[in-house]
Amino acid sequence: MQNQNKLFFLVLLVFSVNVSALTLSGTVTTTEGEPVFEAVITAVGTVKNKPVLSKAPRKMDQRHREFVSHILAIHVGESVVFPNSDNIQHHIYSFSPTNSFEIQLYKDIVPKPIVFDKSGVVVLGCNIHDWMVGYVYVTDAPYFTQTDAKGAWSLNLPADDYTLTLWYPHLDSTNNVQVQQIKLNTENPASIEQKVTLKTTARTGKPPAEDSQNPLY
Amino acid sequence: MKKEIQLVGLISAMLFANTLRADDFHNIQLHGEADFRYLHTDSDSQNNTDFSKFWEGGANRDLFRVNEAALTLQGRINWSWTGSITAKYGYDAKNPVDISEAVLLFKPVSTSPWRVNARLGSFFAPISLENTGIAWTSPYTLTSSAINSWVGEELKTFGGEATVAYHFENGDHADFFGAGFGNNDTAGTLLAFRGWRLHDYEATILDGFKLPNQAHIQSIFTKQALTTQPFVEVDGRAGYYTGFNLERPDGLKFRALYYDNMANPTIVENGQYGWHTRFGSAGLKIVLPFELTFIEQSMLGNTQMGGLVGKHAAVDVNFWAHSFLLSKKIIDGHRFSVRYDIFGTHKNDELVQNPNAENSSAWTVNYNWMLLKHHQLNFEVTTTTSNVTMRSLQNINPTQNETLWQMGYRVFF
Numbered sequence: 001m002q003n004q005n006k007l008f009f010l011v012l013l014v015f016s017v018n019v020s021a022l023t024l025s026g027t028v029t030t031t032e033g034e035p036v037f038e039a040v041i042t043a044v045g046t047v048k049n050k051p052v053l054s055k056a057p058r059k060m061d062q063r064h065r066e067f068v069s070h071i072l073a074i075h076v077g078e079s080v081v082f083p084n085s086d087n088i089q090h091h092i093y094s095f096s097p098t099n100s101f102e103i104q105l106y107k108d109i110v111p112k113p114i115v116f117d118k119s120g121v122v123v124l125g126c127n128i129h130d131w132m133v134g135y136v137y138v139t140d141a142p143y144f145t146q147t148d149a150k151g152a153w154s155l156n157l158p159a160d161d162y163t164l165t166l167w168y169p170h171l172d173s174t175n176n177v178q179v180q181q182i183k184l185n186t187e188n189p190a191s192i193e194q195k196v197t198l199k200t201t202a203r204t205g206k207p208p209a210e211d212s213q214n215p216l217y
Numbered sequence: 218m219k220k221e222i223q224l225v226g227l228i229s230a231m232l233f234a235n236t237l238r239a240d241d242f243h244n245i246q247l248h249g250e251a252d253f254r255y256l257h258t259d260s261d262s263q264n265n266t267d268f269s270k271f272w273e274g275g276a277n278r279d280l281f282r283v284n285e286a287a288l289t290l291q292g293r294i295n296w297s298w299t300g301s302i303t304a305k306y307g308y309d310a311k312n313p314v315d316i317s318e319a320v321l322l323f324k325p326v327s328t329s330p331w332r333v334n335a336r337l338g339s340f341f342a343p344i345s346l347e348n349t350g351i352a353w354t355s356p357y358t359l360t361s362s363a364i365n366s367w368v369g370e371e372l373k374t375f376g377g378e379a380t381v382a383y384h385f386e387n388g389d390h391a392d393f394f395g396a397g398f399g400n401n402d403t404a405g406t407l408l409a410f411r412g413w414r415l416h417d418y419e420a421t422i423l424d425g426f427k428l429p430n431q432a433h434i435q436s437i438f439t440k441q442a443l444t445t446q447p448f449v450e451v452d453g454r455a456g457y458y459t460g461f462n463l464e465r466p467d468g469l470k471f472r473a474l475y476y477d478n479m480a481n482p483t484i485v486e487n488g489q490y491g492w493h494t495r496f497g498s499a500g501l502k503i504v505l506p507f508e509l510t511f512i513e514q515s516m517l518g519n520t521q522m523g524g525l526v527g528k529h530a531a532v533d534v535n536f537w538a539h540s541f542l543l544s545k546k547i548i549d550g551h552r553f554s555v556r557y558d559i560f561g562t563h564k565n566d567e568l569v570q571n572p573n574a575e576n577s578s579a580w581t582v583n584y585n586w587m588l589l590k591h592h593q594l595n596f597e598v599t600t601t602t603s604n605v606t607m608r609s610l611q612n613i614n615p616t617q618n619e620t621l622w623q624m625g626y627r628v629f630f
Contacts, residue, residue: 088244091296093326096386100328104296123386127296127326131466133388201468201504203388208467 035151067134405520442488
């Protein structure tokens with residue numbers, strides 16, 4: 001009898017896991033088949049769930065005169081810290097209307113985190129290194145994730161009807177987004193292949209190769 | 218001459234003093250470049266004493282030399298100000314070591330789409346889209362285009378330049394700039410008395426160039442010295458340039474500039490005439506797929522010197538040039554570039570003793586290999602066909618073909 005109870009509990013547990021968190025996954029590749037790294041996927045369902053905010057600040061490093069990550073997605077209300085792993089100064093700034101700020105980054109000193117309290121795309125630059133560009137994607141969606149180096153992503157979501165938004169700064173579409181609707185339930189677990197077209201010229205945020213002979217950079 | 222020395226001294230002192238004060242900015246950096254060449258040419262060039270398109274040739278058809286060595290001291294004074302000063306050695310230069318650029322750059326951060334920045338000192342006007350490397354070197358070729366060769370020889374801004382820029386969120390920006398300058402009153406002398414030339418020599422602030430013997434200049438202009446000094450003030454009147462730059466980083470750059478040195482062509486001081494030189498310059502750089510880069514530059518202008526002889530100034534010459542460069546990065550560190558130059562001058566004046574007109578073109582092919590980030594091997598050939606009417610003064614055919622082969626090893630640090 002005790003064993004039966006255990007089994008019942010186990011079945012219930014598996015079932016409850018299935019109904020409360022389904023895995024939605026996908027890959028983002030270019031039409032040429034190249035994986036798209038650090039693209040942002042957000043999911044908004046019909047049930048308005050509140051996002052779980054990270055208390056620890058998220059991190060966007062300065063390394064080898066680049067923003068690492070190049071793209072960072074966060075929830076509205078979360079904070080980001082900008083350390084400096086280079087042995088030179090950086091002077092990062094944003095003139096995005098949603099969050100404009102500047103931080104002087106000395107080597108070896110970690111500045112106070114910046115709180116991003118409005119949704120939108122915050123484009124970051126460095127006043128010392130003009131090629132540097134970074135993006136903080138501040139979302140009010142309850143769920144988001146970013147693609148890995150293979151372009152793959154996954155989200156654990158309750159069953160619902162979702163509006164999925166794919167954002168990537170170099171996407172060749174209005175506002176750099178691609179939107180699609182998806183019905184997620186136990187009969188309809190989804191894996192999505194997204195093919196995207198990128199702009200022909202895009203800022204990589206990397207030091208210009210042709211100036212590699214120029215140590216002044 | 219005294220003014221330039223004072224200016225350079227002032228900038229160096231400011232740079233040094235401020236850097237000592239700013240404890241947080243220890244990043245005074247010393248960088249440099251050394252350039253070793255083997256050159257072989259079929260040109261009959263007698264350095265600057267004739268109308269050849271190259272410096273090298275004549276008795277020296279094969280040359281092995283230290284072509285150039287440059288040192289740049291760069292310092293960040295604070296978050297908004299940086300300064301840099303470049304001293305160089307140039308083979309066969311008037312002064313073995315001299316300053317080529319000394320500049321203070323003011324670039325405050327902006328959290329709005331509008332930005333301002335300024336340069337103060339002696340620096341190149343924003344004309345070349347190719348010479349982006351340390352000490353004005355080009356990542357594409359050893360020999361500069363006709364336009365940039367002339368910019369290197371006779372143009373330098375001694376003064377201030379201010380830029381107002383509007384930055385779009387995608388990184389595109391539109392910049393509007395203007396500058397006031399002195400010490401550039403003799404610009405145009407070499408174009409009129411010698412013609413265009415292809416090289417990679419950039420003049421230093423106390424530099425001088427011999428004028429062609431065969432032009433018999435002093436028999437016409439008795440007060441003109443045989444050496445032109447490119448960076449002197451003759452009439453005490455400031456010149457200006459103004460222009461704009463449209464840029465999509467990593468993709469597209471279009472720049473246009475109008476220059477007028479406002480020199481008074483009838484004043485001569487210490488053997489140096491004022492040359493009233495005006496030109497328009499435009500350039501386009503496009504980064505194409507397959508690691509290709511295309512750069513086009515054009516220049517159209519006029520220079521005048523001396524009092525009126527008939528309807529025109531004693532010397533009144535239109536000059537024009539275009540260059541088209543296509544460069545491909547083959548694999549990491551390897552680059553192949555081809556450039557076509559077409560350039561000339563047109564004589565407006567009535568002075569028959571000085572028949573300065575030119576119609577020329579050139580092809581430059583370069584292959585370079587960047588090793589270990591600091592070493593660059595270059596293999597280059599430049600071949601030019603030029604028709605220069607002043608060659609009739611030498612009793613030679615005005616049309617000449619010249620070819621220059623170069624192997625260059627450059628080290629950057």
